[in-house]
Each structure stands twice: as structure tokens, then as C-alpha cells.
Amino acid sequence: EPEVTQTPSHQVTQMGQEVILRCVPISNHLYFYWYRQILGQKVEFLVSFYNNEISEKSEIFDDQFSVERPDGSNFTLKIRSTKLEDSAMYFCASSEGLAGTYEQYFGPGTRLTVT
Amino acid sequence: ELKVEQNPLFLSMQEGKNYTIYCNYSTTSDRLYWYRQDPGKSLESLFVLLSNGAVKQEGRLMASLDTKARLSTLHITAAVHDLSATYFCAVVNAGNMLTFGGGTRLMVKP
Structure with missing residues (x-):
């Protein structure tokens, strides 16, 4: 059964560093999203993406965040x-x-830890 | 702004008992989802409710939607330990963005 995959499963980074989280959506899907969940809290929408552009974004998705579909399969979130x-x-x-x-x-998620 | 509230936030119940989780939302929406999340894991889709009066059942779980009251319920029948997880409802607004409730952490004790 097709599934969304994400890499890495866990990323540790230092404050101030740039990170890129990667996702491979299901192949015939056209709409892509990023959500985040702070430990123990609810899931929050960040951004949706369609036809190579952002269609919606939340207040959390500020200038520090960007998304890209660099090729036909990957969808990335950069902080x-x-x-x-x-x-x-x-x-x-x-x-x-x-x-x-x-x-x-x-997808299964990427746990990001910023130290 | 769409707000989604679940209650209770935490539920501890004995095996064999019945209980209901409630999900209220603040603005009109045509779709509501229920997800299950095990600790450290992703979100598993349980139910998609598309219209007023929709009722769906899978095993010991049954979900319903009342769009006029802006209320969905997830009813657990004869709970078993394997149902222990966190359950989220999520409401779709324009553009397919999901707004999640705060989650209900369910613990089923033997």
C-alpha cells in the first residue's frame, strides 16, 4: 500500500542552524502539507502546497520556514x-x-530536537 | 477562526466499559476526521465523516457527526487495552487545512 515517507526520523541540531526535513508524498497525490506537534500537544497546521506554490499557511509558518518540491518526488520543509x-x-x-x-x-514524522 | 475542542482530555477506563469522546467545533465544516495516535507514532486515520447524521463503525469504535450542533462523538464500546492511545478529531476548513482538537488520551485498564 502506498505511504508517505519522511527522513530523517530524528534530527538533532543546534540553535541557529538550518535544517531540511524531507518527505516523499504518495505518488499520485497533488496536495502536500506540513504539520507539527510539540510534545504532548495538539497537531498544528503549518502549510499546504499545490501546483508548486503555497496555497495556505498558518501564523506559525513565518519567514524562517520555507517549502519546496525540488523534483517530482520530494517535498521539503526548511527552517x-x-x-x-x-x-x-x-x-x-x-x-x-x-x-x-x-x-x-x-507520514511517520521527523522528530526535531533543537539544543 | 475555527476552534476545535475535545473532551475529556484524559480518560481512564476499565476494560469492558463504554464511553464517549466529544468534539465540538466553532464554524461550519463539511468534513471531520478522527485519528488515533500511539505514543511516538504518526496519525492513523479512523473515520471520515462527510455529512450531517453520518455514522461510521469499526470494531468497538463508532463515530457520528451532527453538523447542526457542530458536534462529533467517538463512542467506545466494551473497551479493551489495545484501544489505549490518544484520539484526535480534526475539522476541515476551506482549502483542506486540518484543524485538530487537543486530543483525548485514553487509558484502558485491565
């Missing part, structure tokens, strides 16, 4: 200068479409 409060689990998701029963399928 330019990490802060302690960026420590969280980051989930990538993808969906076939917007309307109807087009579910978002979540």
Missing part, C-alpha cells in the same frame, strides 16, 4: 535558523485532491 521552540515532531501529509473524500495521509 533557516532554528530556535529552541522549533523542537517538535513534524508530519508531512499528502492528498489526492481537495473536495469529497480526499483524505490526508500522514
